[in-house]
Amino acid sequence: MSLAHGILGFLSYTSMTGYDLTKAFDSSVRFFWYAQSSHIYLKLNKLEKKGLISCEYIIQQARPNKKLYSITPAGKEEFLKWIAQESADDYKTKDEFLMRIFFSGNRTITENIRMLEGFIKDCEKFKERMNTVPESIAHYREAVSDIQSVYWEFTADFGYRRTIMCIDWAKACIKRLKNIAEKEKTNEDTTD
Amino acid sequence: MSLAHGILGFLSYTSMTGYDLTKAFDSSVRFFWYAQSSHIYLKLNKLEKKGLISCEYIIQQARPNKKLYSITPAGKEEFLKWIAQESADDYKTKDEFLMRIFFSGNRTITENIRMLEGFIKDCEKFKERMNTVPESIAHYREAVSDIQSVYWEFTADFGYRRTIMCIDWAKACIKRLKNIAEKEKTNEDTTD
DNA sequence: AGGCTCATGTAACCGGTTACATGATTAT
DNA sequence: ATAATCATGTAACCGGTTACATGAGCCT
Numbered sequence: 238m239s240l241a242h243g244i245l246g247f248l249s250y251t252s253m254t255g256y257d258l259t260k261a262f263d264s265s266v267r268f269f270w271y272a273q274s275s276h277i278y279l280k281l282n283k284l285e286k287k288g289l290i291s292c293e294y295i296i297q298q299a300r301p302n303k304k305l306y307s308i309t310p311a312g313k314e315e316f317l318k319w320i321a322q323e324s325a326d327d328y329k330t331k332d333e334f335l336m337r338i339f340f341s342g343n344r345t346i347t348e349n350i351r352m353l354e355g356f357i358k359d360c361e362k363f364k365e366r367m368n369t370v371p372e373s374i375a376h377y378r379e380a381v382s383d384i385q386s387v388y389w390e391f392t393a394d395f396g397y398r399r400t401i402m403c404i405d406w407a408k409a410c411i412k413r414l415k416n417i418a419e420k421e422k423t424n425e426d427t428t429d
Numbered sequence: 430m431s432l433a434h435g436i437l438g439f440l441s442y443t444s445m446t447g448y449d450l451t452k453a454f455d456s457s458v459r460f461f462w463y464a465q466s467s468h469i470y471l472k473l474n475k476l477e478k479k480g481l482i483s484c485e486y487i488i489q490q491a492r493p494n495k496k497l498y499s500i501t502p503a504g505k506e507e508f509l510k511w512i513a514q515e516s517a518d519d520y521k522t523k524d525e526f527l528m529r530i531f532f533s534g535n536r537t538i539t540e541n542i543r544m545l546e547g548f549i550k551d552c553e554k555f556k557e558r559m560n561t562v563p564e565s566i567a568h569y570r571e572a573v574s575d576i577q578s579v580y581w582e583f584t585a586d587f588g589y590r591r592t593i594m595c596i597d598w599a600k601a602c603i604k605r606l607k608n609i610a611e612k613e614k615t616n617e618d619t620t621d
Numbered sequence: 622a623g624g625c626t627c628a629t630g631t632a633a634c635c636g637g638t639t640a641c642a643t644g645a646t647t648a649t
Numbered sequence: 650a651t652a653a654t655c656a657t658g659t660a661a662c663c664g665g666t667t668a669c670a671t672g673a674g675c676c677t
Contacts, residue, residue, distance in 0.1 A: 238636070239525045246532035256656050266531055269524040276637060278658055301645065301656045320529055320536060323547055331665090332461040333431045335584045337512055339458055340438035342577030344512060349580075355515055385534030387609065388541075391602050392527045402594045410583050417579065430664070448628050468665060470630055493628045493673060523637090 240272055240280050241289075245316040248290060248308040250381050255281055255304065264373050265389065268366070268396050281306060289315055346418045353407045353414075360403045367396055432464055432472050433481075437508040440482060440500040442573050447473055447496065456565050457581065460558070460588050473498055481507055538610045545599045545606075552596045559588055
């Protein structure tokens with residue numbers, strides 16, 4: 238139930254259309270919450286029915302008509318309740334990547350080293366993409382109070398640190414695997 | 430589609446019942462893949478219908494009858510295909526916690542510091558729980574070939590490093606927030 | 622008597638994904 | 650011409666959750 242709260246969060250800054258929200262998700266929270274426009278439109282309807290947001294239909298000439306959504310007092314209440322809720326949900330995490338690692342003993346060491354190297358490359362790419370985040374934050378900062386953007390930076394920093402951690406971890410794994418492969422090789426040599 | 434592959438993964442070690450699998454999930458991959466027994470039973474039926482696993486009904490006297498599942502060649506093939514698939518799915522991550530942080534500018538600095546301190550406590554607890562993982566691994570290691578458990582250790586190490594990273598990050602956030610609060614305070618003093 | 626372990630499931634629901642569908646204006 | 654931007658949706662599906670349901674044997 239987090240897309241709904243993300244929408245409420247953005248609408249707590251300012252009124253937006255589904256199209257605006259799609260762009261907002263894509264340019265700011267995308268690296269930890271990927272949302273499709275179709276899903277956003279579905280959710281907007283549900284939130285309106287629940288009375289958490291209200292809708293104003295705006296007729297335009299040069300462009301297609303649009304629906305401008307605003308958060309209601311009930312919506313704001315729900316949003317703040319969600320923010321305040323102590324996590325405790327971390328015991329339900331799902332991480333498919335770790336699952337794959339867990340069962341990788343079914344493949345050869347060489348294959349797994351190659352996979353981990355691929356993972357490092359992906360992390361490196363991600364790190365580069367993350368470099369554009371500060372710009373994006375600066376761009377949006379003018380629209381809201383200064384203190385808001387501090388928290389945006391926190392999430393960006395989290396993403397950055399996580400990536401570094403992933404790279405370090407993968408390198409340590411590769412080192413260990415190479416060690417094992419080396420031992421296996423020398424064993425073979427001596428038994429020959 | 431990862432519970433299915435987790436089940437296939439475990440069955441690639443040895444044949445198991447739904448009950449065995451529930452315990453296996455709970456004692457090893459739980460920290461990155463929490464699975465309920467009801468879900469496991471549902472999935473087992475689906476996997477059997479697809480021909481990825483086979484079932485042997487075992488009649489017992491002292492205990493309830495049980496269904497012992499084994500992986501089929503088709504299942505093994507599907508499993509290896511899944512393992513080999515290059516991630517690329519990381520662009521769809523969902524992290525509700527980061528979402529909450531992102532929108533925390535709507536609350537007071539004091540509230541947010543308290544929340545981050547709570548988060549650190551949760552991490553600390555998690556770290557302690559993680560300490561039992563090596564034992565758990567040692568317990569299962571005897572059942573499978575030695576190389577398998579290396580990958581189990583990799584996931585445990587990942588969990589450990591991630592926790593450390595989270596704690597460091599949260600501490601940095603708290604420091605930054607305290608700094609901001611301090612500045613706000615002195616500003617108030619001088620404007621009086 | 623009461624709780625734990627063994628053992629397996631069903632039904633309703635929810636959050637999210639995929640694929641499909643439309644259509645005008647504006648910039649290259 | 651054609652691609653991009655603006656703008657909004659529907660339908661079928663899938664993976665997972667919650668709550669509920671049953672029942673025998675064993676240990677204290």
